[in-house]
Structure formats: C-alpha cells, structure tokens
Amino acid sequence: MQNEKLKVALVTPPGLLGLQDWQAILIDRLRSDPRFEVTGQIVGGIDRRDRSGTLLMRLLMRAEQVLAARRILPYDTQPAADFLSTLPVTQDQADLALALGPASLTKYQLAQLRFGEWAVAFGGMSDPFKAAMTTGAGRAPHVQVEIHSRSYEDPTQRVFRQTSYNRKPGSVLTGAFVAEKSILFLYHAMNELAERRSVPETRQLPEATREKPDFESSLVYAFNLVSDVSEKLKSERLARAGQIRESWQLGSSSGPVSGFHPGKAKGLPRSSCIMADPFLFEHQGQQWVFFEAMNAEDINGRIEVARLEGDCLTEPVTALKCTYHLSFPFVFRAGDSIFMMPETQAAKRLEIWRCTKFPDEWELHAKAFEGQYLADSSMYLGDDGRWWLITNLSDHFAFQDHSSELYLFEVDGPDLKTIKPHPKNPVVFGSDCARNAGAIIRQGDRLFRPSQNNSHGVYGFGLNLMEIIKLDETEYEERFIRQFTPKDRPGVKGMHHLSVAGGQIVMDWSSAE
Structure with a gap:
C-alpha cells in the first residue's frame, strides 16, 4: 500500500548507547515523519566496533574536542535518548533494521526483516571521527560515506549508495560535519524505500581494513593537524585585519x-x-x-x-x-x-x-x-x-x-x-x-x-x-x-x-x- 508506513527498528549495541548528535537528529526526524514508524530496538549480536587508535591519537582527539567545542552547535540529544529508552526490545513487525552504532544483526535476527539491515559507514568505519582522523593522516581528498545493506539471504555487507564529503581542519570538525551530512544521504534512500517498497541493487564490498593505527600515522596526523589549524587561524586573522x-x-x-x-x-x-x-x-x-x-x-x-x-x-x-x-x-x-x-x-x-x-x-x-x-x-x-x-x-x-x-x-x-x-x-x-x-x-x-x-x-x-x-x-x-x-x-x-x-x-x- 502506498500510504502504509515503513516500519523501522533501531539496531543498538549491548549496554547503553550514548547518542552522537547525528544519531539523535536522525531519530527525531524519523519519529516525526508520517512515512515512518519506529517500532522498537534490536540489540545487535555482531560486534563491529572500530579498533581503538594509539594513545597519541586518543589524546589528540580529546584536545580537538575541547578546542572545537565552540565551533560546533550542540544538538539536544536528550529527547531522542528518552524516546529510545521507551522502545521495546523486539523486531516484530519491522520492515527494516537501521544500525545506529557498532553492532549488526546475526543471520537469525535478519530472518524476520523484510528489507534487512542498513548501516552508514564512514571510510569503512562506524565512527565518523575515527574515519576523519584516518583520512587526515593520509591526506585523502575527501571522506567516503556508504550505506551498507545486509539480508538473511545475503548477510555479507554490500553497498548500494556511496558518496563523499570534503575535509575540514581536524578530525572533530570533519567527523561532525560528515556525520551530519550523512543524515540527509541516508534519509533520501529511506524515502525511496518507503515509496518503492523494493530493495535497491547492491554490489559486493571488499572487507574494510580495520588495522590498528600505528604510532607513525599518529605523528603524521598530528603534523597535518597543526599545519591545517595554523593555516585556518592565519586566514581568519588576515580577514579580521x-x-x-x-x-x-x-x-x-x-x-x-x-x-x-x-x-x-x-x-x-x-x-x-x-x-x-x-x-x-x-x-x-x-x-x-x-x-x-x-x-x-x-x-x-x-x-x-x-x-x-x-x-x-x-x-x-x-x-x-x-x-x-x-x-x-x-x-x-x-x-x-x-x-x-x-x-x-x-x-x-x-x-x-x-x-x-x-x-x-x-x-x-x-x-x-x-x-x-x-x-x-x-x-x-x-x-x-x-x-x-x-x-x-x-x-x-x-x-x-x-x-x-x-x-x-x-x-x-x-x-x-x-x-x-x-x-x-x-x-x-x-x-x-x-x-x-x-x-x-x-x-x-x-x-x-x-x-x-x-x-x-x-x-x-x-x-x-x-x-x-x-x-x-x-x-x-x-x-x-x-x-x-x-x-x-x-x-x-x-x-x-x-x-x-x-x-x-x-x-x-x-x-x-
């Protein structure tokens, strides 16, 4: 039926999920859109957490978060968190499972979903900030964003949408920016699914590289970060003058x-x-x-x-x-x-x-x-x-x-x-x-x-x-x-x-x- 709502279940990792801004914005959009019905949450049975970086990278990330805080308008995640806490843990009646974090469904869990599971990946990672840091270390031209699909018939990760976004200075600004942009990208695909009621054509993805960043790449990232921030501050100073x-x-x-x-x-x-x-x-x-x-x-x-x-x-x-x-x-x-x-x-x-x-x-x-x-x-x-x-x-x-x-x-x-x-x-x-x-x-x-x-x-x-x-x-x-x-x-x-x-x-x- 054309007017039938697309029923969506949210895939969450075991334990408490601390919502990032982009996840909260997505939840708030879904629950206010008459085309969708969020029916419940499913605790993912597969752990897909990204490898933690080196101590130097973690320290750099923390320093960036402090320095970039005033440059990023904070989103009130509490209403979305409250809504998520009231959702029943069930996959009954759901058409699509939407992975919010580093957890995916087992093949058994996929069996009851009409359109399977979708997830957003940032440079092959679930965390946009870690992906941005990897991109910054390698001086990649942009950060790649993909929507992955899995089904009971084919539980391997397959991609059906792919795009990319420009870098900003540092992993915190880049990660927050790319994550926010990914909302519209994902939402656009979900609108088409709600309208057509058919799964888009997918293609096989190579297994994402999840190697732990080494100390050398951490130093390269630190050097690039200092260079980018210095250039940005210099440009802002000249503009004020x-x-x-x-x-x-x-x-x-x-x-x-x-x-x-x-x-x-x-x-x-x-x-x-x-x-x-x-x-x-x-x-x-x-x-x-x-x-x-x-x-x-x-x-x-x-x-x-x-x-x-x-x-x-x-x-x-x-x-x-x-x-x-x-x-x-x-x-x-x-x-x-x-x-x-x-x-x-x-x-x-x-x-x-x-x-x-x-x-x-x-x-x-x-x-x-x-x-x-x-x-x-x-x-x-x-x-x-x-x-x-x-x-x-x-x-x-x-x-x-x-x-x-x-x-x-x-x-x-x-x-x-x-x-x-x-x-x-x-x-x-x-x-x-x-x-x-x-x-x-x-x-x-x-x-x-x-x-x-x-x-x-x-x-x-x-x-x-x-x-x-x-x-x-x-x-x-x-x-x-x-x-x-x-x-x-x-x-x-x-x-x-x-x-x-x-x-x-x-x-x-x-x-x-």
Missing part, C-alpha cells in the same frame, strides 16, 4: 565547451582582489561579463559588469550592490526582459532582479525561499517549455554547506509564483560534484552542467563537466565527462566556475597571496 589572502581572477578562451581546457585560458585584467563567478551574456551583438567583485576592505561582494573585447575587459561598472553579500550573477532572458539571479543566501532568500537599463540598472522583481539558504542558483528553459531552478540548498543544523547536494525545482519562470520541488531531491550528492560551477550549457542536442570539485579540504579545488542525460518531472540523471584541477593550470590553487556563450568561454581561478 581587512586583508584577503586568497584572490580570484578571471580568464577567457574560445571554442566549444567540449574542447575547453583551463591551461588555454588567458588571464583577464584585474580590477579587484576578488573577481569570481563570471557569467557571459550576449546583448546587441556584444559579449558582457557579469561577475562577483570584492576588495580586501569590503565586507560584502557586489556584482560588476564589463564588456569582453578579445582578451580584455572594458572598465567594469557596478551592476548591483546591496547591504548583503552578492555573488554568482546568473543573467538570462525571459520574453522581452533581462533578469539577474545573484546569490543572496546572506539575505536568507532567493532574489530575481529585472533590468531597467542595461547593464547597470536593476529592480527587485521576485523573491522566494524566505528563511532558507540557497547558493549558486541558475535557471534553465527546456524544449518542452518547463522552467527549472537548479540550486544548492543547505539543509543543515550545525554546518551550513552548499557544496554537497544539488536540488531541482520546477518553476513558472522568473516570477517564482509557482515552485514545485523535484521528487528526487536532492538529485545529486557529494562535495566532489554537487555544487554548481555555472549555468547549464547547451551544445547541439547535449546539455552540460559545470560543477565544482570541492575536495582536499579546499573550496573550489577543481571543475567538473557533467552531461545531463535525463531531466524531467520524475527523473534526473547526469554522468561525469571531464575533470580539471590545479594540475591543469600550474600555479593556481583552485578553480570553480565556467560560462560559455557565442563561442566564448570565461572561467575563474584562485591563487594564494
């Missing part, structure tokens, strides 16, 4: 997007310390570039515009300036009017501005998503007449983040009077590919979405070119085509935007100063 350590600049090249390579782009003249998020717009036979501009003394970014003439820009003028930060100025036509949709997440809403005199006079035309955080938004008008809003919305508690999920909304156009969320939202997960790096690019009958590769602990580390395979009212599918990193343009720290129009290409890249 009104200095910008990282700068962004624009570059241009020509040709189709399929032949784009950042190494071929020529740097455009600098007029601000930060020039980023460039959008090309053709108007009366001329190419214009709208971009985010910001100097060291500025509190907020503004939108500037200049005409592109060969490999040069004319003197930029301010197109739009507000009392809050502006960036990502997506400019488009609808009917006889020209509109701009800059990023305005600092105002906690989405805004669309209409041009009254091109290129530097605009009036507020529409606003939507009041109280929400949307970043790097663009719109696309399909051949079927449907308007799509493509955006990176942050659904968060402690960590506002726009780099890990992509959302689609069917809208009526720039008026934003009708907004219908796509049933598969979020349609893309992962900090290495979810965030928009520009608007959809059409080349013949193919559609490309430039996306950001946020990894190695760096925002805007690289660019991806994704091809959209399917986009309609029920499905969204894209595939990876190409990736560009600083290796493709030596001397830069990162790149995170691409725009194509009329045979011209503009991009941006960053460098540390």
Whole structure:
C-alpha cells in the first residue's frame, strides 16, 4: 500500500548507547515523519566496533574536542535518548533494521526483516571521527560515506549508495560535519524505500581494513593537524585585519565547451582582489561579463559588469550592490526582459532582479525561499517549455554547506509564483560534484552542467563537466565527462566556475597571496 508506513527498528549495541548528535537528529526526524514508524530496538549480536587508535591519537582527539567545542552547535540529544529508552526490545513487525552504532544483526535476527539491515559507514568505519582522523593522516581528498545493506539471504555487507564529503581542519570538525551530512544521504534512500517498497541493487564490498593505527600515522596526523589549524587561524586573522589572502581572477578562451581546457585560458585584467563567478551574456551583438567583485576592505561582494573585447575587459561598472553579500550573477532572458539571479543566501532568500537599463540598472522583481539558504542558483528553459531552478540548498543544523547536494525545482519562470520541488531531491550528492560551477550549457542536442570539485579540504579545488542525460518531472540523471584541477593550470590553487556563450568561454581561478 502506498500510504502504509515503513516500519523501522533501531539496531543498538549491548549496554547503553550514548547518542552522537547525528544519531539523535536522525531519530527525531524519523519519529516525526508520517512515512515512518519506529517500532522498537534490536540489540545487535555482531560486534563491529572500530579498533581503538594509539594513545597519541586518543589524546589528540580529546584536545580537538575541547578546542572545537565552540565551533560546533550542540544538538539536544536528550529527547531522542528518552524516546529510545521507551522502545521495546523486539523486531516484530519491522520492515527494516537501521544500525545506529557498532553492532549488526546475526543471520537469525535478519530472518524476520523484510528489507534487512542498513548501516552508514564512514571510510569503512562506524565512527565518523575515527574515519576523519584516518583520512587526515593520509591526506585523502575527501571522506567516503556508504550505506551498507545486509539480508538473511545475503548477510555479507554490500553497498548500494556511496558518496563523499570534503575535509575540514581536524578530525572533530570533519567527523561532525560528515556525520551530519550523512543524515540527509541516508534519509533520501529511506524515502525511496518507503515509496518503492523494493530493495535497491547492491554490489559486493571488499572487507574494510580495520588495522590498528600505528604510532607513525599518529605523528603524521598530528603534523597535518597543526599545519591545517595554523593555516585556518592565519586566514581568519588576515580577514579580521581587512586583508584577503586568497584572490580570484578571471580568464577567457574560445571554442566549444567540449574542447575547453583551463591551461588555454588567458588571464583577464584585474580590477579587484576578488573577481569570481563570471557569467557571459550576449546583448546587441556584444559579449558582457557579469561577475562577483570584492576588495580586501569590503565586507560584502557586489556584482560588476564589463564588456569582453578579445582578451580584455572594458572598465567594469557596478551592476548591483546591496547591504548583503552578492555573488554568482546568473543573467538570462525571459520574453522581452533581462533578469539577474545573484546569490543572496546572506539575505536568507532567493532574489530575481529585472533590468531597467542595461547593464547597470536593476529592480527587485521576485523573491522566494524566505528563511532558507540557497547558493549558486541558475535557471534553465527546456524544449518542452518547463522552467527549472537548479540550486544548492543547505539543509543543515550545525554546518551550513552548499557544496554537497544539488536540488531541482520546477518553476513558472522568473516570477517564482509557482515552485514545485523535484521528487528526487536532492538529485545529486557529494562535495566532489554537487555544487554548481555555472549555468547549464547547451551544445547541439547535449546539455552540460559545470560543477565544482570541492575536495582536499579546499573550496573550489577543481571543475567538473557533467552531461545531463535525463531531466524531467520524475527523473534526473547526469554522468561525469571531464575533470580539471590545479594540475591543469600550474600555479593556481583552485578553480570553480565556467560560462560559455557565442563561442566564448570565461572561467575563474584562485591563487594564494
């Protein structure tokens, strides 16, 4: 039955389970969602605890917890803990068992579950903080998150969903961040199960390595931690002093997007310390570039515009300036009017501005998503007449983040009077590919979405070119085509935007100063 609730039992280890924030948030969401019914708890018969680290790693973890406490908004876990304590210890009537900690069900326990057991794994571990510490020691580009499935028919661990999230300085911040992001990832899969009532296709997993970290890796992690924290504190100190350590600049090249390579782009003249998020717009036979501009003394970014003439820009003028930060100025036509949709997440809403005199006079035309955080938004008008809003919305508690999920909304156009969320939202997960790096690019009958590769602990580390395979009212599918990193343009720290129009290409890249 479509309206039948999905019955969920929670798998807990023997003894008292001290809930981490992400586990409590997940429990609170499940018990308030009418699609789910939490029927009880099952004490797992298989111990899957991660090996404890070295004494040095445990001491470092404790020190990090003290230092990072003020940076992480604490969640009240007591209501979820109270609810868990009232649940009967039974698996009767449950469709799915959800493992909350380092315990799994025996084959006998799996026998009575229609959809078996699901568990979230962080780099092959049950504890996100230990996984983050291992990632930090090895300088991995990101932390991998998987959803594992087990059933009576096949009790081996199999994976059916996999994504990854960018690192933050230290294992405590990284672990808390990745754990919070995993809630939406898991919840999305559970929503699909509740709707389809069928187990997704799985594949065999190699047995996770659970070797005890040695002293050498502990020292490597300590060195990396000190380096990361020092860099972070230095950047914050420079920002407070009104200095910008990282700068962004624009570059241009020509040709189709399929032949784009950042190494071929020529740097455009600098007029601000930060020039980023460039959008090309053709108007009366001329190419214009709208971009985010910001100097060291500025509190907020503004939108500037200049005409592109060969490999040069004319003197930029301010197109739009507000009392809050502006960036990502997506400019488009609808009917006889020209509109701009800059990023305005600092105002906690989405805004669309209409041009009254091109290129530097605009009036507020529409606003939507009041109280929400949307970043790097663009719109696309399909051949079927449907308007799509493509955006990176942050659904968060402690960590506002726009780099890990992509959302689609069917809208009526720039008026934003009708907004219908796509049933598969979020349609893309992962900090290495979810965030928009520009608007959809059409080349013949193919559609490309430039996306950001946020990894190695760096925002805007690289660019991806994704091809959209399917986009309609029920499905969204894209595939990876190409990736560009600083290796493709030596001397830069990162790149995170691409725009194509009329045979011209503009991009941006960053460098540390």
